[in-house]
Amino acid sequence: MADSQSKEASGGVLTGLMSGIVGGGIKVVDLTMTLQPDVPTIVMPPEFGQSWPFRMEEISKYDHRGPFCYWNNLSCGEHTGTHFDAPIHWVSGKDLPENATDTIPVEKFLAHACVVDCSDAAANDPDYLLTIENIEEWEAAHGKIPARSWLLMRTDWSRKADPVAYMNMADDGAHTPGPHEDLIPWLIEERDVIGFGCEAVGTDAGQAQHFNIPYPCHYHMHGNNRFGLPALTNLDALPPQGAILITPPLKIRQGSGSPTRVLALVEQ
């Protein structure tokens, strides 16, 4: 009896979810960039190991190589295009439990999203850094960030179609917006976020290699078994609060991340 009640109850929630999706009450928003060869990958010094860019080679296209089918071979680094950063990606998270794409509990791939609109600031300053104060102002307007939420930094940076503008490289490295180095520990300790997402090629600011702790978002988030979600797009279609993100990476053995089709459920 108890079983059938719980089934009925859960069935009720999922049924409601599906009817919302089908009926239009819940919108599914695609936050993913298209994977194509000119999608830039993060730039490392040339003497370091390099991430392979996204490449595809046709296996056959209904031709002599295979008359019935069209398909491709793909190659790319784990951190290519819109992707999921697992804690094992960073040295600070290397020894944590359940830190890789194949061991992270799957329920963590579903979480609320809080979207902070920094688009005006980023338009004025490519090195714009999101601070604790900015979040506090945001919370004053939209409410406190619930625990276990994604903090998503909307900059509209993904609208830069030209890879040169998107990467915005100079002699001293990239100039793209990201989180202030003080913000990340605060988000973890004070708000218990599940991770940080943004529209730039990485979750850290373009100049973050020059910070006191280089790449603080990677360092702190992964060191605390939290995640990253860079190279998102369409963040302008999400409400400040209330959307649910679906972010499962490929189940790669000891994977440090993977290109991910990131979807958001938004109640209309």
Add this chain to the structure above:
Amino acid sequence: MTTPLPPPKRKDPVKRTRQPTLPPANRSREAQGLTAMAAVGRFALQTCTACGAVQYPPRQICGQCLNDDLPWQDVSPHGLLLAETVLHHSNDLFFRDRLPWRLGVVSMNAGPSVVAHVAEDCRQGERVRLSLGLDRSGMAVMQARPETPSANEEDDGQLRETTFDPKDRRVLIVDGKTDLGLALAKAFGAAGAREIYLGHAEPWKRSPKLAAAEALPNVNLFPLDVTDTDSVQELASLLGGKTEILVNNSYYLRQGGAVDRFDLNTSRDEMDVHYHGLLRLAGTFGPAMRGRGADGAHGATAWVNVFSPYAWVNNPAFGTYSASQAAALSLAQCLRAEMTAGGVRVVNAFVGPLDDEWHQLVPPPKLEPDMVARRIVDALKDGREDVPIGAIAEEMAARLAENPKELEREIRL
């Protein structure tokens, strides 16, 4: 003075493109010795070790003393033009397309009489200078030129069938971001190239070289990443029909060998740039260029690969790099055979260590990119197809010819 070649006019779009034909390629094995000399720009004939007689046509037995030791030795290229003819009829399609065609018999100072193609400024009864060129079939031919080089000699229509002069031609330099890419753009500009297309990958990575090259006259930038099939295909569809000289200067040099630096990613990147990159260019630009191999005096003419001499013998300090160069060189031989069908020559330059960031830890001699670029252009003007550049490459070529095992054991930076 040779009649100057006028710059090409815009092509009539309804006119059929002349299809490539080739001069006769049937040669004996002995005669291929002449091809080997022409490939590196030497003027050498078989010379008897016993009696000193210089032999021509090539053979296996001395025509004077029947000795069979006839090594190829540099000989005087001078002689007297004894007789000449201008052909108005030929049994061969290649020459029929190019009549009238001038030939002569040259009595060489070195002894033999040779039948030779004769340049415009040579006069019957006067002294001439012979050179060995590679014809559109890739086979060595004798060419008589005026004893002292004449003005515009390189414009001679018959000589141009054995050279790849960049003048008034359109040149694609595959990688415009390197030191050598900039130097090549300058050198081809100085040689009178009509347009220079400069490829550049990963445009978000800045390159002062590229910016400097872009500022040169007649230089235009195009996105081109030899590791990306789509990118190469797209540019080939845009420029394949215009590219008359392609310079594949793709360059990905990292130190390390197989044991001391076991790194599949780096070695795969090296292969992807040098070997698969060449393959992608070959499969996309190759057909278009080959189809224009006989398209008038300014048709597609040469495909230049910039290789390292480590393509010949592995330098363990750059072990996997050397291996990728060897793979690319092997592919270039395949490309050479295939492009010959269109009369387009594949020129392999073997460039010793450049004076650039990747050779920072390599002791001198190191090569200035400007010098290397000029030497490549010179080789195209001369019609050579195997071009060691710099003391290291030249020494390696000589040691390789003498004792490849010694070079394998003793190779040093």
Add this chain to the structure above:
Amino acid sequence: MSRQRQGYDDIALCAPVTIPYTRYSLRSAHWFCGRALAALLESAGLRKTDVDGYCISSFTLAPDTAVGLTQHLGVTPRWLDHIPMGGASGVVALRRAARAVQAGDAEVVACIAGDTNHVDSFRKTIASFSQFANDAVYPYGSGGPNASFAFLTDHYMREYGATREDFGKLCIAQRDNALRFPYALMKRPLTLDDYLNARPIADPLRLFDCVMPCAGAEAFLVMTQDRARKLGLPFATLSSTIERHNAFPDDPIQIRGGWAMDVDDLYGLAGIGAPEIDFVQAYDDYPVICFLQIEDLGFCGKGDASKFVREHALTVNGDFPFNTSGGQLSVGQAGAAGGFLGLIEAIRQLTDQTLGDAVENARHGLVSCFGMINYDRGLCSSAAILGRSDA
């Protein structure tokens, strides 16, 4: 040279036959050689088994040689030779056959030269003529013999002052002879204007300086005079022959042929001199080579052929009857048969079997052959003096 050369006193050359020439043919060289043999047998009244020696010359018999031809034609000779000497093959075949008959190795030798000419066969022949030609001549414009003789002509003209008009006179005289010869492919008179203004081929050569390749065959029989008399065959006698290969290799360009080395031997064995020669059948694929033969065979000094030609009439009824059937320049060059053409005409002239006009009172005829531009020059030269059997 201490040994005295043996003469050819008992040798008879008879049954001159021609398989008429055509510009192109669908037939094979085997057909032309086979029909020539049939014509020989018919002409001489012999059966196949009566002929026990064969001497074959052909460019287009490949991949066969004389050997394959024996099975093809169903003959079982006890003596067989294949003469791959092109234009020089006629007299060379004659020399070989005569010695075989004299020695008793064969009774009756059929000397046959035949070639076909398919639409593409001339190009194929010159595209793989010799190793030196493949390596060092053919890739240079692929002009074939036109280019090689253009060099020799250009050089000869500059060196000795010969003019196009001089060559023209010779070509026109030969055409005049050809108009009386039924097998000649050239049937129209040639004027000096026609000659000088013809289509340029390879400077200084124009169209009428060049032989026209065609298909055809020539053949004759060699036997003892005794045998010829028994068969009732008219025959020519053989007074002398010479043969030379790769003469004067140090000449930087060809200005003379092997005849110049052997001319004294030629006349010495014959016991007569150039003034006793009543007609000359010379090898004539290009007129310059006729000039060389006129000089090298002792009719004038080196470089004087122009003057000689200007001063003499070369027609069959002239004071220096020359290529009396029209020569290859007007009859056509049927491959190796071109090396037999003059010899066959000489036998006809000396046995009163001419198809055209006869040279009056011809008692001694000189036949000269030249062949095989292996690289920059013709390598094979040969010559023979033939006589009337009652001479």
